[in-house]
Amino acid sequence: DIQMTQSPSSLSASVGDRVTITCRASQGIRNDLGWYQQKPGKAPKRLIYAASGLQSGVPSRFSGSGSGTEFTLTISSLQPEDFATYYCLQYYSYPRTFGQGTKLEIK
Amino acid sequence: QVQLQESGPGLLKPSQTLSLTCTVSGGSMSSGGYSWNWIRQHPGRGLEWIGNIHHSGSTYYNPSLKSRVTISVDTSKKQFSLSLSAVTAADTAIYFCAREPEMPAAGAFDIWGQGTRVTVSS
Numbered sequence: 001d002i003q004m005t006q007s008p009s010s011l012s013a014s015v016g017d018r019v020t021i022t023c024r025a026s027q028g029i030r031n032d033l034g035w036y037q038q039k040p041g042k043a044p045k046r047l048i049y050a051a052s053g054l055q056s057g058v059p060s061r062f063s064g065s066g067s068g069t070e071f072t073l074t075i076s077s078l079q080p081e082d083f084a085t086y087y088c089l090q091y092y093s094y095p096r097t098f099g100q101g102t103k104l105e106i107k
Numbered sequence: 108q109v110q111l112q113e114s115g116p117g118l119l120k121p122s123q124t125l126s127l128t129c130t131v132s133g134g135s136m137s138s139g140g141y142s143w144n145w146i147r148q149h150p151g152r153g154l155e156w157i158g159n160i161h162h163s164g165s166t167y168y169n170p171s172l173k174s175r176v177t178i179s180v181d182t183s184k185k186q187f188s189l190s191l192s193a194v195t196a197a198d199t200a201i202y203f204c205a206r207e208p209e210m211p212a213a214g215a216f217d218i219w220g221q222g223t224r225v226t227v228s229s
Contacts, residue, residue, distance in 0.1 A: 049214025091215035095169040096156035
């Protein structure tokens with residue numbers, strides 16, 4: 001199985017801050033990576049696909065980059081609605097595997 | 108737009124078989140181009156992919172659950188189902204169904220159901 005390691009596991013930030021979350025794959029996965037946002041009691045919502053593709057309807061303050069084994073999700077200017085848990089997902093091979101999550105909290 | 112909705116019992120006893128159904132609305136399953144997936148989330152924990160079924164009927168399962176999992180599809184009813192046998196308390200989780208485009212360039216898990224909570228307790 002491909003292991004996905006996210007960092008940090010939690011993060012405190014303020015509205016307006018720029019935030020970056022990193023995901024590392026245990027082996028190369030091309031750009032077959034997505035980022036998801038999950039709020040309490042809700043299903044995950046796709047933000048980014050193919051490492052850098054912005055999901056339709058997602059604000060442009062969200063961006064993704066990377067290829068191979070290192071990926072990042074950046075939120076350029078945090079808004080109150082962005083405080084949530086974020087997961088990366090590799091879909092390069094089976095079984096599909098998620099990172100352990102990054103909980104983004106208000107400072 | 109396509110929507111997914113899980114259904115099934117919320118409470119099971121140890122050793123029973125969990126059966127969940129995901130109903131697809133607002134679109135077709137028979138046109139192909141997607142796989143239909145089950146994913147679960149243990150309380151307060153991360154996400155675990157369970158398995159999927161493709162339009163062709165091919166299935167892929169997480170090796171950690173493979174011996175107990177069966178995923179099937181009924182395109183005429185626009186439903187796909189999860190069967191998980193011999194459940195234990197470790198199977199207590201929220202179960203999500205999700206759609207995945209078959210072309211990697213289109214990404215994975217673009218549409219999710221709202222999730223259904225399953226508790227295993229004697």
